[in-house]
Amino acid sequence: xxxxxxxxxxxxxxxxxxxxxxxxxxxxxxxxxxxxxxxxxxxxxxxxxxxxxxxxxxxxxxxxxxxxxxxxxxxxxxxxxxxxxxxxxxxxxxxxxxxxxxxxxxxxxxxxxxxxxxxxxxxxxxxxxxxxxxxxxxxxxxxxxxxxxxxxxxxxxxxxxxxxxxxxxxxxxxxxxxxxxxxxxxxxxxxxxxxxxxxxxxxxxxxxxxxxxxxxxxxxxxxxxxxxxxxxxxxxxxxxxxxxxxxxxxxxxxxxxxxxxxxxxxxxxxxxxxxxxxxxxxxxxxxxxxxxxxxxxxxxxxxxxxxx
Amino acid sequence: xxxxxxxxxxxxxxxxxxxxxxxxxxxxxxxxxxxxxxxxxxxxxxxxxxxxxxxxxxxxxxxxxxxxxxxxxxxxxxxxxxxxxxxxxxxxxxxxxxxxxxxxxxxxxxxxxxxxxxxxxxxxxxxxxxxxxxxxxxxxxxxxxxxxxxxxxxxxxxxxxxxxxxxxxxxxxxxxxxxxxxxxxxxxxxxxxxxxxxxxxxxxxxxxxxxxxxxxxxxxxxxxxxxxxxxxxxxxxxxxxxxxxxxxxxxxxxxxxxxxxxxxxxxxxxxxxxxxxxxxxxxxxxxxxxxxxxxxx
Numbered sequence: 001x002x003x004x005x006x007x008x009x010x011x012x013x014x015x016x017x018x019x020x021x022x023x024x025x026x027x028x029x030x031x032x033x034x035x036x037x038x039x040x041x042x043x044x045x046x047x048x049x050x051x052x053x054x055x056x057x058x059x060x061x062x063x064x065x066x067x068x069x070x071x072x073x074x075x076x077x078x079x080x081x082x083x084x085x086x087x088x089x090x091x092x093x094x095x096x097x098x099x100x101x102x103x104x105x106x107x108x109x110x111x112x113x114x115x116x117x118x119x120x121x122x123x124x125x126x127x128x129x130x131x132x133x134x135x136x137x138x139x140x141x142x143x144x145x146x147x148x149x150x151x152x153x154x155x156x157x158x159x160x161x162x163x164x165x166x167x168x169x170x171x172x173x174x175x176x177x178x179x180x181x182x183x184x185x186x187x188x189x190x191x192x193x194x195x196x197x198x199x200x201x202x203x204x205x206x207x208x209x210x211x212x213x214x215x216x217x218x219x220x221x222x223x224x225x226x227x228x229x230x231x232x233x234x235x236x237x238x239x240x241x242x243x244x245x246x247x248x249x250x251x252x253x254x255x256x257x258x259x260x261x262x263x264x265x266x267x268x269x270x271x272x273x274x275x276x277x278x279x280x281x282x283x284x285x286x287x288x289x290x291x292x293x294x295x296x297x298x299x300x301x302x303x304x305x306x307x308x
Numbered sequence: 309x310x311x312x313x314x315x316x317x318x319x320x321x322x323x324x325x326x327x328x329x330x331x332x333x334x335x336x337x338x339x340x341x342x343x344x345x346x347x348x349x350x351x352x353x354x355x356x357x358x359x360x361x362x363x364x365x366x367x368x369x370x371x372x373x374x375x376x377x378x379x380x381x382x383x384x385x386x387x388x389x390x391x392x393x394x395x396x397x398x399x400x401x402x403x404x405x406x407x408x409x410x411x412x413x414x415x416x417x418x419x420x421x422x423x424x425x426x427x428x429x430x431x432x433x434x435x436x437x438x439x440x441x442x443x444x445x446x447x448x449x450x451x452x453x454x455x456x457x458x459x460x461x462x463x464x465x466x467x468x469x470x471x472x473x474x475x476x477x478x479x480x481x482x483x484x485x486x487x488x489x490x491x492x493x494x495x496x497x498x499x500x501x502x503x504x505x506x507x508x509x510x511x512x513x514x515x516x517x518x519x520x521x522x523x524x525x526x527x528x529x530x531x532x533x534x535x536x537x538x539x540x541x542x543x544x545x546x547x548x549x550x551x552x553x554x555x556x557x558x559x560x561x562x563x564x565x566x567x568x569x570x571x572x573x574x575x576x577x578x579x580x581x582x583x584x585x586x587x588x589x590x591x592x593x594x595x596x597x598x599x600x601x602x603x604x605x
Contacts, residue, residue: 014441015441015444015445015448016448018442018444018445018448019445019448019449021445022445022446022449022457026457026458026460026461027457027460027461029461030461137586137589138582140585140589141533141582141583141585141586141589142578142582142585143537143540143541143544143557143560143581143582143585145540145541145544146560146574146578146581146582149560149564149567149578150574150575150578152567153567153568153574157567157568240450241450243450244450244451244452244453245450245452247452247453248452248541248544248545252564263456263545263546263547266456266460266547267547274457277453278449278453278457281449281450281453282449282453285448285449285450286448289448
């Protein structure tokens, strides 16, 4: 098992290296001279040329890329053009907020999705099942940012129960987490239902029932555990989706996270911040995928035995 | 005697009309009520896109500052926006943008993803490894971030948004077709064709691709919906289609400044996006059941 985990960690290295190539190339081909952006309007051509020279912007692509990777390995992600602060420090300030939000959203989506999926499967074709699945389809199609605005309108502007923006207390996190979590809940609910339906028809479930086990024990102890593997995959994928979705939700609720920071940075052509943000989210996503793979082994002993 | 027997057989056995594969798929699709609802919504949106000039009662860009933020009425069935523009007309014209983005972005992903997937699945080896690692890298960046990065590099505007969304959808098509091709390339009919001296290109075009179409069509249908959503998301954060062009995400974005005063500015464009994505998801599910009834749950 440890061998497998080490191999998976090693496999992350080329992927992350690939991400650095993509991110660097994107920013390399982006129009706009960083030296001009830093010096703003009114700078003399000589001053711009001097800064270009200092920043090594006249160097060839490969030289700049290797310098970028070398700096990265030393924990240097560049400096924010707007406030002159190291990008790493900005990420340290903003990333915990994004992670908190994503984790809370996953909690909302998993709780809601599993509950809806299990009940729907246990009561297949009932009114609950039909309504839950119709809601899941709609939740899946509903744009997050629109849902966020509707929730804000209802709970902040009309009812005044929850704050509309900021991120200073748990109350501030409820609306953004629900906004991000509900569409994923819809996907998890559908997956749980179909996975449970497959398992529920298996012989060992009939055996458990025949032995006189109560229905909720049959569902939770025998069916759910075996139906969980595809659901865990989906939860892992949804976590990645939440990290990406944070870009929109953070912009709506004015949350000082990586997503909002990146959107603001793109508008201001603040390239190092964008590079840092994308790299940070891609790295987190790879780590989440690794954790999901490890989790499989704990849920399903058959998978664990493959690595022995 | 013979004649009598024939007559008797024709009387007892019902005569089945032979149905083509397409007709059978259409019959199964038609029986799925959800899929038909999805198709109806899709057809309405396509008609909006095609006949916007005839359906929209007002010019979507013309401002009427004497009638700003009007609530729905007989003159303006969905009300007017902050510049007095008719929201219904903007939604009708907006469907043209959304449908164009959905179809072209998916077209780009379909062609590029299929080509890469066929190469990977059919030839395997180092080429497969290199391409699939590249696909893994693309997939390790969330789609919205990849879209944002590409749009930042290329600039905003309809064409660049379509390219960005197309590129971010390539990995999914590539993976799907690769998996199908890998299972097909060892099939007897492909080996028979190879043994008969057929060239690779002929085998791929004649035998492999037609047999991979079902998962690709399903993926394309669902991807049109997600592309519409991605386009709206980009426009919402100001990196996609820029106002005054009537685009649903951009309409939502400007409407949020007037959320308390005029909530209808955000309600109707949001409903339009949801309807489009909902329709494509329903159709995708229906097509999956119709094309491969074994998958139906």
